[in-house]
Amino acid sequence: MRNVALIGAGGKMGCRITDHLKDHPAYALRYVECSERGVANLAARGVVPTPMEEAVPGADAVILAVPDKLLGKVSHQVAPLMKSGALMITLDPAAAHAGELPEREDISIFVTHPCHPSVFDYEEDAEARADFFGGVKARMPIVCALLRGPEEHYALGEAMARDFFAPVTRSHRITVEQMAMLEPAMAETAGIALIMALREALEEVVRRGVPRAAAEDFLYGHIKVPLGIAFERVDFPFSDGAKLIAMYGRERIFKPDWKRIFEPEDVKAQVRAIVEGQIKPKE
Structure with missing residues (x-):
């Protein structure tokens, strides 16, 4: 023992x-x-x-x-x-x-x-x-x-x-450095932020009058299908219209340099924010 x-x-x-x-x-x-x-x-x-x-x-x-x-x-x-x-x-x-x-x-x-x-x-x-x-x-x-x-x-x-x-x-x-890229950078800094944005999108359409049950059923199904397509778990692609409007969304939602969160100095800033319990203002 x-x-x-x-x-x-x-x-x-x-x-x-x-x-x-x-x-x-x-x-x-x-x-x-x-x-x-x-x-x-x-x-x-x-x-x-x-x-x-x-x-x-x-x-x-x-x-x-x-x-x-x-x-x-x-x-x-x-x-x-x-x-x-x-x-x-x-x-x-x-x-x-x-x-x-x-x-x-x-x-x-x-x-x-x-x-x-x-x-x-x-x-x-x-x-x-x-x-x-x-x-x-x-x-x-x-x-x-x-x-x-x-x-x-x-x-x-x-x-x-x-x-x-x-x-x-x-x-x-x-390695520990690779684990920090996985969490927080990939799973939390990017992943949770995107997931919470989906929750905010749900609440916004409900606020604008869509019945909650309908909005939830629609979103949950439209999470599963894109996951399957994007991560190549199914044998069919996004439609042309879906790909087009996804680019429309990317241009309006994402900053062009968002992948900088995976740069070593940025990952270090993220873990420091976690252990210090606060995000320091940008200089």
Whole structure:
């Protein structure tokens, strides 16, 4: 059994990991949680928290399930308590790519993140179809990166990630820099912005008098079809009229240089905004 300290065990991600690992025969888990709500979440699972000073020193791996804004601070509190040769695991690339993690050379740092269930995968089970996040009933891939440490620590981190994000279909090994391009840049900076624009478009046509039920049915269907065409999951193309009017939309909605969000300095600015909790005004 590997000794594992889970920091933030009663939080949103912490509870997901707790649910997966608390009865897993491969791990002896100690749970670190300081918030009243988090402690209550653990109590509901029959779990009692352990002070950080007791949980961390004997741990082979320490999982930091804390918000991005706190990750840098917490990691610097945890690192001095870790034994030499231990593995620190974070669940998001922002703090790692922003240079917020400790520089202690005798501990390894592994970064992982779920891809979440694909819109193109079909789950037979109704509960799995309702699992939008993944890791409860729905299958999903994950991405993993070793920021620092020996190769065997990549293998250990990936094995643990497969266990606490289960059920996992496949794992992709990438770099922390590449993971930051995926999130926030691709999935959040671009992806969520575009998705929220679709929600705003829905609300706008409803405001202008279209019945909500009709607008929702129309939009949800017209999300699925273009996804299938654009990502080559179907064997028919966009109509000429659709391609024409899509260009009309691009010219009015997108800035010509929008792909600059993937430039290295821009990705760095994005992760800094996440760990600092604010977007700095443009100079």
